[in-house]
Amino acid sequence: MFKKTVMIDLDGVLNTYCGEYDEEVIPPVKEGAKEFLETLSENYELKLFTTRDKELASKWLVDNGLNELIKEVTNIKEPALLYIDDRAITFRGDYNNLLEEIKNFQVWFKK
Numbered sequence: 001m002f003k004k005t006v007m008i009d010l011d012g013v014l015n016t017y018c019g020e021y022d023e024e025v026i027p028p029v030k031e032g033a034k035e036f037l038e039t040l041s042e043n044y045e046l047k048l049f050t051t052r053d054k055e056l057a058s059k060w061l062v063d064n065g066l067n068e069l070i071k072e073v074t075n076i077k078e079p080a081l082l083y084i085d086d087r088a089i090t091f092r093g094d095y096n097n098l099l100e101e102i103k104n105f106q107v108w109f110k111k
Contacts, residue, residue, distance in 0.1 A: 003043065003044050003045040004044055004045070004080070004081040005044065005045045005046075005047055005078070005079070005080040005081060006040060006044040006045070006046055006047070006080060006081055006082055006083075006084065007047050007048075007049045007077055007078060007080040007082075007083045007084070008037075008046060008047070008048055008049070008070075008083075008084045009048075009049060009050065009083075009084060009085040009086060009087075010026070010048055010049075010050040010052060010057055010060075011026075011027075011050065011051075011052070011086070012085075012086030012087070012107060012108070012109065013030075013033075013084055013085065013086050014029060014030055014033045014037075014048075014066070015027040015028060015029055015030055015033075015060075016028050016029075016030050017109075018109045019107070019109065019110070023052070023053070024056070026052065026056060026057065026060045028064075029064040029066070033064075033066070034064070034065065034066060034069075037066060037069040037070070038069060041069045044081070045071050046069055046070050046071060047070065047071055047072045047073070047074060047078065047080070048061065048070045048072070048073045048074070049073075049074050049075065049076065049077055049078075049083075050073065050074075050075065051075060054073045054074070054075060057073050058073050061073070086107050086108055086109075087107055089101050089102065089105060
């Protein structure tokens with residue numbers, strides 16, 4: 001069975017990142033992330049996208065027991081059914097509303 005791809009961001013989605021970036025240390029896994037990925041992987045192929053070093057991110061997946069759930073780690077947003085990111089806004093067809101959302105945007109951990 002062909003599974004559609006879902007691209008998932010690392011920082012702020014799968015880990016406890018809250019804005020303090022250290023390029024050598026990836027924060028701990030967020031509570032519930034593994035169960036979320038397990039459920040999602042039943043119907044979708046999962047790929048991790050991150051601006052972090054791919055080797056470091058891959059090691060983080062292994063260290064947190066998530067590597068079997070993620071098919072690939074990439075630094076590029078590839079074609080996918082959807083993207084899960086803590087810094088994204090959905091375009092809903094109205095530019096005025098979009099401008100307002102951009103103006104008022106805050107990542108979840110700053111709300």
